[in-house]
Amino acid sequence: MEATDTRDITGSWDGPSTGPLIVARGLTKRFGSFVAVDAVDFEVERGEAFGFLGPNGAGKSSTMRMIGCVAPITSGTLRILGMDPSADGPRIRSRLGVVPQLDTLDLEMTVRENLYIYGRYFGMSRAALQPKVDELLDFAQLTDRAKSKVEPLSGGMKRRLTIASSLINDPEILLLDEPTTGLDPQARHVLWDRLYRLKQQGVTLVLTTHYMDEAEQLCDRLVVMDGGRIVAEGSPRGLIAEHSTREVAELRFPPGANGDAATRLAAVLTGERERVEELPDRVLLYVADGEAALGQAHELGLSPVSSLVRRSTLEDVFLRLTGRSLVD
CATH class of the missing domain: 3.40.50.300 (P-loop containing nucleotide triphosphate hydrolases)
Structure with missing residues (x-):
């Protein structure tokens, strides 16, 4: 199907668009x-x-x-x-x-x-x-x-x-x-x-x-x-550009270590919209450069069990705006 063909599935419409539908x-x-x-x-x-x-x-x-x-x-x-x-x-x-x-x-x-x-x-x-x-x-x-x-x-x-x-x-x-x-x-x-x-x-x-x-x-x-x-x-x-950062670093620490790690990491984040979010199983760093953030974590003496860097997604925006709590 050609992108310019508007008749393959759709039928005749009532004239040209004159505004929002x-x-x-x-x-x-x-x-x-x-x-x-x-x-x-x-x-x-x-x-x-x-x-x-x-x-x-x-x-x-x-x-x-x-x-x-x-x-x-x-x-x-x-x-x-x-x-x-x-x-x-x-x-x-x-x-x-x-x-x-x-x-x-x-x-x-x-x-x-x-x-x-x-x-x-x-x-x-x-x-x-x-x-x-x-x-x-x-x-x-x-x-x-x-x-x-x-x-x-x-x-x-x-x-x-x-x-x-x-x-x-x-x-x-x-x-x-x-x-x-x-x-x-x-x-x-x-x-x-x-x-x-x-x-x-x-x-x-x-x-x-x-x-x-x-x-x-x-x-x-x-x-x-x-x-x-x-x-x-x-x-x-x-929405991602407005409400989140370019990258997210996810760090997993041993049980009970998330709180201290999150506090120490938050103290070194200075970029616009950069922030730390502590979850039960991991710590999320919303940053412009995920690899640099991982380097800062190691400089602080923190040793995550595992880590990854990914791009920020619409899900990050969604959870920030609506929260992580379940709604029945």
Whole structure:
């Protein structure tokens, strides 16, 4: 597929872009006295991949449900494709594709039958469905399994079929809720490739994910949510530059030695945003030069059991902004 081809999977769209496809201003969702989404502002541009990251209970799913027009907003404004979900929900939904966290396939039907039935939900004719189903089978790399029942398929195949089903109506916006949860690394990379191809074709992707490497791979921009609010927004690279350091040195010390080592190391770090984080099993040094930091540790007489230097990642940013404590 050529990057300039916007017709392979997507169908005809309503003219040129005149602004963001999704605009939220003061968007709020309450359940009784509980505020799930607390007056958030964001925009999603046509053709970009936009991500929502956050711990459990951060408000990601509630936000996605409002965008999907399956949950009403409490206050604020939300415009999708220039329309108001409260008044134009059915029209908006007809132009969305939705990939839920859990596959909702008919396990007793074949791969082809699942796509066909899903297309019929959108009122597509038999004549229109035949080439569309063939096209989507090829896109999802499932042509050779078209006549297979869904139940025995691998998790990766089922996920690709779910994504193919979500494209049957030529959506302008594809909503993906944890698209690769539970898949092995090979299946995740195949799905990343399929989603990247969709973005090349001009489909706007909006996704939630718990995988920081997935967000770095797929998202042009993202927001980090915590407690119903947006605590950071930007590109993955931009967020790393703003909230972390270039490198991280991880040092493991004998039991009981982490506290003293962390205190001594903190005293010699002087760079902007450089810091020490003590964990139960290791000490993390957020620094500009990891090898130099290891050298400083040895100069202080510290002898870690093991050490490594890695680049700073979006996960480091995520944990700094939202904390390391588990949220049920």
